[in-house]
Amino acid sequence: MAELDHWHPVLFADELGKKPAPVRVCDRELVVFRASNGQATLGALADVCPHRGMRLSEGRVEGGRLVCPYHGWSFAPDGEGKSPATPAARPCADAFEVVERYGLIWIKRRGVDAAFPALDVSGYHFIGKTRHRAEAPLEVTLDNFIEVEHTPEVHALLGYPRERMAEVTCEVTSTERSVRVYNEGPQKALPRPLYSLLQIETGDSFVDDWTTWFSPVYTVYDQYWFDPATGQRRPNALRIAIFFVPVTAGQTDIFALSYALAAPWERYGLNAFAYLLTRAFVVMELRRDVTLLGKLADKSPELRGRTLSRFDKPLGLARKRIESIYRGRG
Ligand code: FES
Ligand SMILES: [Fe+2]
Incomplete structure (x- = not known):
């Protein structure tokens, strides 16, 4: 679907706290989360754990990673996964690009070029x-x-x-x-x-x-x-x-x-x-x-x-x- 190749706002930035938030955009279910406080890194992943399909938005953020509440696998903002019970496993969650601008959280598919929407409000x-x-x-x-x-x-x-x-x-x-x-x-x-x-x-x-x-x-x-x-x-x-x-x-x-x-x-x-x-x-x-x-x-x-x-x-x-x-x- 080409729609997700463009930057879409999905949430107000102040709605996203410590808890991951489920969002639906272009008929895709995603989870957005803040991987750390302060100079926050944002993550956006498909809202389904690649292990056995749990909703990752039901999980929690720990040490900069989103932890699945079913078997505790965890995922970095870029989708890189770890399984505590099988350290050799290299699971991978579907990750999206995500930024915070104009007080909104924006996402788009990774690896495709799309200009961020221009909004000139200087003087306003x-x-x-x-x-x-x-x-x-x-x-x-x-x-x-x-x-x-x-x-x-x-x-x-x-x-x-x-x-x-x-x-x-x-x-x-x-x-x-x-x-x-x-x-x-x-x-x-x-x-x-x-x-x-x-x-x-x-x-x-x-x-x-x-x-x-x-x-x-x-x-x-x-x-x-x-x-x-x-x-x-x-x-x-x-x-x-x-x-x-x-x-x-x-x-x-x-x-x-x-x-x-x-x-x-x-x-x-x-x-x-x-x-x-x-x-x-x-x-x-x-x-x-x-x-x-x-x-x-x-x-x-x-x-x-x-x-x-x-x-x-x-x-x-x-x-x-x-x-x-x-x-x-x-
Ligand atoms: S379903 Fe997510 S860790 Fe098993
Ligand atoms: Fe109108």
Whole structure:
């Protein structure tokens, strides 16, 4: 399976303590563990002992090795195994590459080249990370995140107002490796405090400009506002990176990392609070997407036979790149 040839986030780094953690990614069951404290070495192995099939995630870490709870064989982060009862044996567990970055644990198959996903957040303040599980296949989950036509129906705050949806522009451009969508239109009406939080005015135009990449499958959103009378940009902007991680054929985990350009309530010393609120806003909107995805009657990724809109052009472009780049077919 070529999917695991790409770097996928599988856990929040702060969820992984002394105990090994089972994770499921691309329909593979793996165990992730910290082999030592301090300058921690991470390990990721197939979650099945090569001896008699015990789940290694039920084991414990001792002396930098993951110990199987059945017969005590132990494994180094690179999969090198030892059997206490048969020292001459050289068992080997299936090992994966694993790193900790952006507060997440990432894994990929060993021995294949894949660039770590580029995420430029210089100048931005980290707001928070969040994870959600969509009960839908990868393509169908991504579809929801690469069109804005659903924002009036599905979202409380993010996006465009129902009655002015026809004014929203949608420019789609693509390269072999990426699909970019630029949307511009009137910002939906918001509760008053949010104008202050986002540092925007009523009547502002909202831009949602994103690019989707396919190793792994992820989208980086730039969201900002401007005064439609002058074209002047507001000081704040959000940059949100969302990674789409297939768990099984019908489930997709969504890992979102959110950043803001301006510290909105700096002069009041309330930035931490502003970030909490912004994060809550992102979490709420992602939950709405995920809940909706769970209710789809037809979760087939097949697009043929569907009646598509002017906002749906990126769906087909993304399908092609998922096949060729992510799944390595054709
Ligand atoms: S099953 Fe793991 S040591 Fe026997
Ligand atoms: Fe959405």
